[in-house]
Amino acid sequence: MKQKKVYIETYGCQMNKYDSELATSILAGEGYQVTHHPGEADLILVNTCSVRDHAEMRALGRLGALNAHKLANPRLKIGVMGCMAQRIGEQILKEKRFVDFAIGPDSYRSLPAILDRLKEDNARQICADITDFEVYLDIYPNRESGVSAWVAIMRGCNNFCAYCIVPYLRGRERSRPADNVLDEIRQLSREGFKEVSLLGQNVNSYHDGDVDFPELISRVSQVDGILRVRFASSHPKDLSEKLIRAIAAHRTICNHIHLAVQSGSNKILKLMNRNYTREHFLSLLEKARNLVEGISFTTDIIVGFPEETEHDFHDTLDLVQQAQFDNAFIFKYNPRSGTAAAEMQEAVTEEEKLARLIELNELQNSITLNRNRELIGCKAEVLVEGRSKKSATENMGRTDTNKIVIFPARSGDIGKIVGVQIAGAEGHTLFGEFPGI
Ligand code: SF4
Numbered sequence: 001m002k003q004k005k006v007y008i009e010t011y012g013c014q015m016n017k018y019d020s021e022l023a024t025s026i027l028a029g030e031g032y033q034v035t036h037h038p039g040e041a042d043l044i045l046v047n048t049c050s051v052r053d054h055a056e057m058r059a060l061g062r063l064g065a066l067n068a069h070k071l072a073n074p075r076l077k078i079g080v081m082g083c084m085a086q087r088i089g090e091q092i093l094k095e096k097r098f099v100d101f102a103i104g105p106d107s108y109r110s111l112p113a114i115l116d117r118l119k120e121d122n123a124r125q126i127c128a129d130i131t132d133f134e135v136y137l138d139i140y141p142n143r144e145s146g147v148s149a150w151v152a153i154m155r156g157c158n159n160f161c162a163y164c165i166v167p168y169l170r171g172r173e174r175s176r177p178a179d180n181v182l183d184e185i186r187q188l189s190r191e192g193f194k195e196v197s198l199l200g201q202n203v204n205s206y207h208d209g210d211v212d213f214p215e216l217i218s219r220v221s222q223v224d225g226i227l228r229v230r231f232a233s234s235h236p237k238d239l240s241e242k243l244i245r246a247i248a249a250h251r252t253i254c255n256h257i258h259l260a261v262q263s264g265s266n267k268i269l270k271l272m273n274r275n276y277t278r279e280h281f282l283s284l285l286e287k288a289r290n291l292v293e294g295i296s297f298t299t300d301i302i303v304g305f306p307e308e309t310e311h312d313f314h315d316t317l318d319l320v321q322q323a324q325f326d327n328a329f330i331f332k333y334n335p336r337s338g339t340a341a342a343e344m345q346e347a348v349t350e351e352e353k354l355a356r357l358i359e360l361n362e363l364q365n366s367i368t369l370n371r372n373r374e375l376i377g378c379k380a381e382v383l384v385e386g387r388s389k390k391s392a393t394e395n396m397g398r399t400d401t402n403k404i405v406i407f408p409a410r411s412g413d414i415g416k417i418v419g420v421q422i423a424g425a426e427g428h429t430l431f432g433e434f435p436g437i
Helices: 014-028 053-072 082-095 108-121 166-170 178-190 213-220 241-249 266-271 278-291 310-323 350-373
Strands: 004-010 032-034 043-048 077-081 101-103 125-127 148-152 195-199 228-232 256-258 296-303 327-332 379-387 394-399 404-408 417-426 429-433
Touching: 004 014, 014 032, 014 043, 014 077, 014 082, 014 108, 014 148, 014 195, 043 053, 043 082, 053 077, 053 082, 077 082, 077 108, 082 101, 082 125, 082 166, 101 108, 108 125, 148 178, 178 195, 178 213, 195 213, 213 228, 213 241, 241 278, 266 310, 278 310, 296 310, 296 350, 310 350, 327 350, 350 417, 379 404, 379 429, 404 417
Parallel strands: 004 032, 004 043, 043 077, 077 101, 101 125, 148 195, 195 228, 256 296, 296 327, 404 429
Antiparallel strands: 379 394, 379 417, 394 404, 417 429
C-alpha cells in the first residue's frame, strides 16, 4: 500500500505553525506522512493568515500556483486551513473550484471525516465552527526534531483590539490544563528539545483554576532538560509584577518580553481599545528593568491608524525614544472588514502612512544598532540552534535576551548553551567569537 503523503505550507504567526503540527499529527493517524515536495503529495494544505490583506493575497496566489500539481495529478486533494479559511472559506470554494475544502482553526479534528467524504463522493466542504472549548489537548503535535519548539498554552482572545480580526476568527479565550501543558513539555525534553516558547494571543490571561501564567511558566522552567523558556504574546494591560518576578527568579526563563505597544498616543490607544496608557506602558518597562538586569523588550507598532495626527505620531516617536526597545515590528494600518476600526473614518493617506513607517523604522533601527553595539566586548550565553544560513563554517544561536548571534561552528555545539564573546554588531545581528581562540 503506497504511503499517503501530505504537503503543508504555513503562513502567519507561531500559533499557525503549531496548528500545522497539530493537523499533520491528526493526519498521521490516518496514515499520512509529511513530504516537503508538493509534487509527491496526495494532499496539499495551505495554512493561512488574515492579519493583513497582503497575507491573504499571498496565500491565494500560492493556492493558484499549487493547483498546477492537481492538473498533473487529478487525485490530489487541496485544502485551505487557518484564519482566512475561517473568514472567507465559502468565497474561496466559490472562486477556486480546485480547492476541495476549507477548515477553520477550531475544526482540525474534522480532517479525517472531510477526507473520507471526499473519497466517497468528492464532496467539497467547509468546516468553520468556532468553539469555546477546543484546545486539542489529546493531540501531540507532529514536529520535526530540533532545538526549539512552540507550545500553545491557550487559544482565542477576548480583547477585541479595534484593528484586529483574531477574536472573530479564533473565538474566546480558553486555556489548556497546566498538567497537559507540562506533559507536552516533558515529552519535548525527552525528544531532545532544549527551548520551549509558550504561545497564546495574550498569555498573561492564561489560567487553569488557581494556576495563572506566572505560576505555569515557573513550573515549566523546572522541567528537566529544558534550558530556555520563552513566551508570546503579552498584553500590556495584563503584564503583572508577579510575572516579572518569576522571570527574575528562574534562570531558564529568558530575559526578554515581547510587549506590543501599538501606539505612543493615549488618544489612539483609546481608539484602538488597548486599555492602557503610554504612562502605564513605560512604567512596566521601568519596573521590569529594575527587577531584571539586562532584560530586553521588543514590540509591535501600527502607524497611520484612523484619526492619527502628526501630533499623535510624534507621541509614538517620543515613546520609542524613551522606551529604547531592542527591536520593533512596525506596520502600516490596514483596515480589516468586520473589525471596529474598519468602521472608522480613515484620515491618513497611504503616502503619510509610508512616510511615518520609514521615519519610525529609521529611529528604531538606530536604537537597535546602538543597543547591540553596547554589547561588543561582553560575554553572552548563546543557545546554539544550528548552522548559519549564510555560512557553513558558522553557527547561529540566540542570547537569552533573544538577540541573534553568528559565531564559528564547532562540532557538538548544537543544542548547547555556549559562552561567546561579542565582537561585532550589524543591523539586528551580533557576531561572536570564542574567547582565547
Ligand atoms: S490582544 Fe488584541 S491584537 Fe492581540 S490577538 Fe487579541 S485582539 Fe488581536
